[in-house]
Amino acid sequence: MINLNGKLYKLYYLDTCALSEMVKDRSGFGSNLLNLVFSDGIIAVSPYSLWELKSSMVYTDVIDVITSLHTVLLKPEGIIVKDENQLLNQTIEFINPILIELLAIPNKKLGLDILSLLDKHITDAGNEIFKMNRNETFKIISSKPSNIFSREQLKSKSTFEFSVKLIAYQIAAENLLPELNYYNQIKKEFPVDQFPSLMATSYIHHYKYLQKNRKGEESDVIDILMGALYPYVDVVITEAFQCEIVKQIKRKHNFLNNLEVVSIKQIRLEQYNDILGN
Numbered sequence: 001m002i003n004l005n006g007k008l009y010k011l012y013y014l015d016t017c018a019l020s021e022m023v024k025d026r027s028g029f030g031s032n033l034l035n036l037v038f039s040d041g042i043i044a045v046s047p048y049s050l051w052e053l054k055s056s057m058v059y060t061d062v063i064d065v066i067t068s069l070h071t072v073l074l075k076p077e078g079i080i081v082k083d084e085n086q087l088l089n090q091t092i093e094f095i096n097p098i099l100i101e102l103l104a105i106p107n108k109k110l111g112l113d114i115l116s117l118l119d120k121h122i123t124d125a126g127n128e129i130f131k132m133n134r135n136e137t138f139k140i141i142s143s144k145p146s147n148i149f150s151r152e153q154l155k156s157k158s159t160f161e162f163s164v165k166l167i168a169y170q171i172a173a174e175n176l177l178p179e180l181n182y183y184n185q186i187k188k189e190f191p192v193d194q195f196p197s198l199m200a201t202s203y204i205h206h207y208k209y210l211q212k213n214r215k216g217e218e219s220d221v222i223d224i225l226m227g228a229l230y231p232y233v234d235v236v237i238t239e240a241f242q243c244e245i246v247k248q249i250k251r252k253h254n255f256l257n258n259l260e261v262v263s264i265k266q267i268r269l270e271q272y273n274d275i276l277g278n
Helices: 016-024 026-040 047-053 059-066 077-086 104-109 114-121 124-141 144-148 157-172 177-185 196-209 220-232 240-253 264-268
Strands: 002-004 007-014 041-045 071-074 098-101 235-238 260-263
Touching: 007 016, 007 026, 007 071, 007 220, 016 026, 016 047, 016 059, 016 235, 016 264, 026 041, 026 264, 041 047, 047 059, 047 071, 047 220, 077 196, 077 220, 157 177, 157 196, 157 240, 196 220, 196 240, 235 240, 235 264, 240 260, 260 264
Parallel strands: 007 041, 007 235, 041 071, 235 260
Antiparallel strands: 002 007, 071 098
16 A cells, blocks of 8 residues: 555556446446545556557546556666665565556646656657667567576476576566676675566566467557566556466566455456455
């Protein structure tokens, strides 16, 4: 939970599909979703979702909704991992995952034009760069686990856990190279398992690409990157396959234990009370 202005809220992390469905089906899915979220929490969104939606027909509607309701924009994975590094050895409660609040009325009083601010950063040209980078990232990460161990080898729990740490270490190299070099110089192992965002990203990465009969998709990159914030939110609203991944991680690896997941279908059918204890 997050403390905002002296009040505790659950963070309901909506993925790209949930944001899109929220405005496409306002009287059904959208209404059910908002009734659930605002019973005890606020909406949380990733910058990656906004990039992904930028070229879609629903982008303006999504922006209108999230800037008129109590919504927070979460930090991207590159920022959160640096926060973790600064607060190494402390509990995750000390880390604030929020980049900015998008609540329209207080921001107007402060003279902030949130719509203009978002438009400045979420540009069409930037969106094209984002898509190219996403596609390139997909090519790089889609085969990482299988390049090191076979699916058969990864059936061993110890091998799987070693592989998760190894991939987390490779992801860390993208944001924390000086720190990795320092640990190498003093001949100590980098404490990758003390970085919840890296471990979450790596676990999700493994389960995405180790499904025997499933081919990866470029949109998977967003799911993996968004997963870095899973340790810092309370509820994730996403597709059924991503929900199942989180459940497996919780069940098999004793990780993300405080996170609840609800599928888009469950929201649409209002089948979430037992899951969330409402």
